[in-house]
Amino acid sequence: MAAPERFANYLIVFTRRRYAIFDSQGGRVAAPAMLTDAWADDEIEYRTLLAALRALWQRLGPQVDRAVLVVRGDSRMVIEQLTGNRKADDDHLRRLRDEARQLLGDFKRYRLVWQSPEDTQAVLGEISNL
Numbered sequence: 001m002a003a004p005e006r007f008a009n010y011l012i013v014f015t016r017r018r019y020a021i022f023d024s025q026g027g028r029v030a031a032p033a034m035l036t037d038a039w040a041d042d043e044i045e046y047r048t049l050l051a052a053l054r055a056l057w058q059r060l061g062p063q064v065d066r067a068v069l070v071v072r073g074d075s076r077m078v079i080e081q082l083t084g085n086r087k088a089d090d091d092h093l094r095r096l097r098d099e100a101r102q103l104l105g106d107f108k109r110y111r112l113v114w115q116s117p118e119d120t121q122a123v124l125g126e127i128s129n130l
Contacts, residue, residue, distance in 0.1 A: 008070040008111070012052045015074050015120045016045055019052035030055045045075040046096035053103040069110040074120040079112050 010029065011022040021029040030052075049071070057064050073079055080086035081097050082104070088094040104110045 007068060009067045010056060010069045012049070012056065012069065012071045013073070013120060013123045014045075014048050014052055014071070015117065015124060016041065017048055018124050019048050020124060021052060021056050029059060042077060042090075042093060043096065045073070045078045046093065046100060049073065049075075049078060050096065050100055050103070053100065057103060057106065064106045065108055067107050069104070069107045070113060071104075071110065072113045072115045072120070074115055074117040076114050079114040082112055 009024050013020050013022070023029050056067075056069070060067055071079075077086065078097075078100075081088045081093070082100055088097045104112075
């Protein structure tokens with residue numbers, strides 16, 4: 001099972017339409033989720049991450065500001081836009097980016113990591129078979 005890196009309380013792994021949330025021992029915090037709405041690819045990647053962030057935020061409530069989070073995803077565009085290494089050219093993507101940044105900013109600390117689609121699938125595929 002996936003586990004956050006050292007010193008992180010939670011790990012979110014996301015890809016297009018699917019995400020999972022793990023605690024520091026690698027246990028699932030939230031059941032794996034899959035979005036089914038019909039959005040454009042760029043938008044669905046953001047909306048998937050936002051759904052995961054909201055789910056974790058709701059679980060933690062006022063304790064969110066004590067949590068350290070690692071986010072791993074295979075959307076290079078989302079990770080790079082959130083870190084400021086790439087511009088969000090469309091207004092709707094800027095709004096989604098800003099919303100994700102706002103939610104991330106509620107955590108004590110967070111780290112964004114791009115990973116290969118194969119690594120993401122290894123985690124998400126493993127949990128979907130449980």
